[in-house]
Amino acid sequence: MEGPPSRTDRVGSLERGLGVMEILAAHPAGLSMSEVADRAGLTRAGARRFLLTLVAAGYALQDGRIFRLSPRLITLGRTWLSGASLWTYAEPFMREVSKTLNESCSAAVLANEDVVYVARIAGARIVGVALHVGTRLPAHCTSMGRVLLSGLSADELDAFLTRATITAKTDRTITDRAELSRLVAKAGADGYSIVDQELEIGLRSIAVPIRDRTGTIVAAINVSTQSARMPLSEMEREFLPLLKKAAGSIEDFFVVQ
Template sequence: MEDKAKTRDHVGSLERGLAVMEILARHPAGMTLTEMAEEAGLTRAGARRFLLTLTATGYATQSGRQFSLSPRLLAIVRSWLGGASLWTFAAPIMRDVAGQFDEACNAAVLSGEDVVYVARIPGRRILSVSLDVGTRLPAHCTSMGRVLLSWLGADELKAFLAEAKIERRTPKTITSRTALAKAIDAARAGGFAVVDEELELGLRSIAVPICDRAGKTVAAINVSAQSARFSVEAMERDILPALRTAKQQIEEFFFV
């Protein structure tokens, strides 16, 4: 019954019209009616109706025998992108990472001496640290913080290291400013950071930066896991490649 209902509600002409738009998008130089009919698997009469409808509604333009998409489609995309944050659209990518390891995947930006969570896909395991969108954590002892700090300008980083409040959260927290500077340098050189029980005993995390088209780091994403489940070596071997794939997908989708 459910399949029949779906078939009854399916608008085949809309589906074919959207397919015609996708084909036009792949041919920015334009296409003739005959070329569209062949690629879309339509009759010439059918292709003509779709192309003329798109032209009449402003979604396509015609120049001689050539049809191409119009800028009107960009206005729709702009409205769509403006109605939600980047992280709304990145959530499926982060959810895939979290699902691979059954652990939380998070995103954060730098705000003063802290990182602020802007997206979070929870894992199934409960941590004593309460985390949600808007949570602030000290940048010096978090993997996303180390990554974000590693891309600061030299003067900004020098000021952070001189002025930031460096608290000991666990016996493993790096509190020496010299040692912290080395850890931040390592994050810059490697393109990732691992923090091993410095924020909370029993918690490890690994992070990579998210960069815009100019190469500027605008955020970071990480996976946080219980130390009993993942060693540092396992995080670098297994989780880091998945994070780098997610980083590439997010950057390509939003910034390329």
Template sequence: MEEQPAYFVKSVEKAFDVLLAFTPETPRLTVSQVAAGADMTRASARRFLLTLADLGYVRADGPYFELTPRCLDIGRSFLANQTLPGVAESHLKSLAAALNETTSLCILDGPDVVYVACVPSPRLLSVSVRVGTRFPAWATSMGRVLLAALSEPELQEYFDSVQLERFTERSIGSVDQLRAEIDSARAKGWSMVSQELEEGLRGVAVPVRSGRDVVAAVNVSLQTHRAPAESIEKTVLPLLREAALQIGNDYGGRHSGALRSGSRR
């Protein structure tokens, strides 16, 4: 195990290990379960839990412990200054640099997708979009993954009101075709739209999740002559998914599988 610096207070690390053992999937834990999740002995887990209970951060309910609302105080100041575009910016920059392409973050607003963050390609010739740009959701990869996250009643309401038009010869021409594309995006977890909005332009998008909720979509805009469609799933999609995961994590949706350091104490 890597040696910690002299100032390092191990009891602080252990206390956070105990708090992080509680997840959305396991909100109520016994002492033994906390010990296993925090990688410590049962006796140590019990002492930390009782101390945290005295401080008001956990409460006991029979053999179970659970977090209290006071835990929200730890992150309140940080979260108060965080916006989704602000959280996403550094990840979009890294993705744009890795792919040498334009990257964006979009949300669904009525029938449209709206760009809320955008990092242009490092190349001189790049796709020209800016924050606030709107496109019909049905015609974009971002829109299709966001529509795929809607409930069936919400999606049906969208289908009942959507107005399709031919931007190019490749644009979808019917609601049935659109439903099939949205169903495919839901099943795969990503969407690719090629030259349906503009000739020579291909978009690839994946959802950004905060916990179980889809809060946005991350997109890469590609010129068709630079990125063959058949290679995108191997070359672009893994990086795009990783960026979306990191944005979601930083926005407050970190999953319980986050790595912990250290060994049994």
């Protein structure tokens, strides 16, 4: 059996470049060249080369002095996530939720200002929004988005709310940034979020987080339904326990890895 690769088998510049990407991934609001250099243990000139290479390749964006990862990485992530073992593992639990409630159950991850659907079990009942793996929806007015945003640090959430395009999808959409910050904090404290007709009139959804072994929120799962079918209080009573149970089972994936 082969051992780990030796130093001569590794490409040091690639390792450092991947390190720069990981640093940017941990700071969605972006970093300056000097900040990247400090965190990566690089000279400013070295950081400049890596950052400009990432920009030229389309994997990073430059806004004045600030660099951040670009949505192009979502394509790579989406390809991996759509076939990843996590979602293969999660599907039976999501399917059970969908079958029990006769509603759709979906999973998503945060991607800049949006959530991207990475798994979905369609229910027998029809909702207005056509959703599938790869669908992007605004994070600010979706239940999974608010749950995922609750995993950001205070500084990262402030940066998100500052840069995000926050527009009304319906007359119920909350666009006040201070109120959104409060609702995200509430989602973090409660361990779930309900969004009522903010994305589409007649559509309600409830979401809970999926955490890895470190406790970091890495995804969210939700159930959507029509407002005419399900009062909010009943969603909490009927949907939430099933979602939490499914989330706990999915989180076991990280324990056995």
